[in-house]
Amino acid sequence: MQKDSQAEQRWHILVSRQASGSAPFFYAVTSTGIVCRPGCPSRLPRQENVRFFDHCEDAMKAGYRPCKRCRPLGSSHPHNGMVLTVCRLIEEDPAQARLSTLASACGYSPSHLQKTFTQKIGISPLEYAKGVRQLRAYRELGQGSSVTESLYAAGYQSASQFYTEFKEFSSLPAGSHRLAGRGEVITFAAAETSLGVLLIAASATGLCWISLGEDFAQQVQELQAHFANAQFCPPDPDFVDWLSQVVGFLDSPCEPLDLPLDIRGTLFQRQVWEALRSIPPGMTMDYQALAERIGKPTAARAVARACASNVLAVVIPCHRILRKDGGLSGYRWGVQRKAQLLEREQLRRTKEGSSKEND
Structure with a gap:
């Protein structure tokens, strides 16, 4: 590992208790489920429990909640106070995160709150509540709690709700997270x-x-x-x-990779991933178009979650998904890498097209 790697530099900034300077970033702590900004006065976490994010919103989409001490969302924007309040209410009781209740507490209409929160964070309050439950469930299961103990500790109202949501973000049965690959x-x-x-x-x-x-x-x-x-x-x-x-x-991402794959996912995830693999190199698609391709035009957000759950970079080419406006959106392995992959594929596609014309 190179000492000047981005993650190592960011860790040194955390240790020194400095602000992030010209290259802002945020860090999430897996053991607490909190996202902070560098320089946060809270206790320094263990390095193995830290995940870095370029934007606070990206960490929140993964289920982390903003720190109450360093306020990583900031307070300059007029809507940030509302977003923080909604996040606090959901974290206190994700099972009771009803849009009408949240809107009443913040002095917004339900439709205005839904629209504003979604624009700011990228997901709806309901989806944020789901992310909070998911993160807590992972943590409970990882600590060896039973499935029943984990689902109620995470804020699920019933076992059916737990198993329904669990299938959306996990490629393995809930019980196997306690085993976590045992025997493999x-x-x-x-x-x-x-x-x-x-x-x-x-x-x-x-x-x-x-x-x-x-x-x-x-x-x-x-x-x-x-x-x-x-x-x-x-x-x-x-x-x-x-x-x-x-x-x-x-x-050369346009060349096929002839290696066996162990793709683990729910039926829905597999549908999404197979649809991703059918997108030709050099071509792109948005989440809505991908949802329509698998015959579920109202499932664009679920499709986005399936893309985010992919652990086989490039082979399952979620980098070929763009926002509807053509923007790069997020990418598990870095937006810059996403741009480079797309550039390589487009360049190769252009060269192949020119070669065919010359023939």
Whole structure:
């Protein structure tokens, strides 16, 4: 891992208790579920419990709640106070996060609150409540609590609500999160690429993890957290060849990757991911169009959540999804990498088109 990596620089800023300066960022703490700005007076978290985000809103979409001490949303915008109030009410009791109740507490009409909150955060109050429950459920299950204990501690009103929502964001049954890969053998390896550090992992079935980032250690932590009780082993020569093929695929993403995949997801997630894989390299689509492609035109937000749950970077090409206005929107492995992947695919597509015309 390079000492000047972005994640390492950001960690040093946290340790020094400085503000983020010219390159602002936010950090979320997985053990508390809170997102803060650098310089927050709260106790310094353990490095393995920290996730970095470019924007506070991105952390909130993942279910983290804004810190009460450092106020990462700020207070200059007139709507930020309302957003903070709604977040507090939802965090206090996500099971009772009714739009009418929230609107009454903030002095807004339900429709105005819904529109304003969604514009500011990118998700509705109901979806934020769902994210809070999801994050708490993960934490409870990860601590070894039973499914029943976890669902009520997370704020679910019933087991049916828990299992319905759990299928939307998890590729595994709820009970398996307590096992977290127990009995599985996961092989993994990493390499430096033109897009940063590439980490791949495979089960006995095929590739089950592909990630890109700046910090190798942080990527390994995320992989091990996902398969917390699995047995990890070093790569053999055959697996090193797999790694080389994935590296080559990053450089030429228009070429097919002929490797077995272990795609774990719900039926809905698999529908979304298969639709993503059907988008030709060099082409893009928005969430609404993708929802229509799978025959669920009203499920654009659920489609977005399925894209965010993808753990197989590039192979399941969620980078080919743009906002309706053509903007890049978010990307699990960094918006800059998304732009680079799209540029490479478009360039390759243009070259292939020119070659065919010359023939």
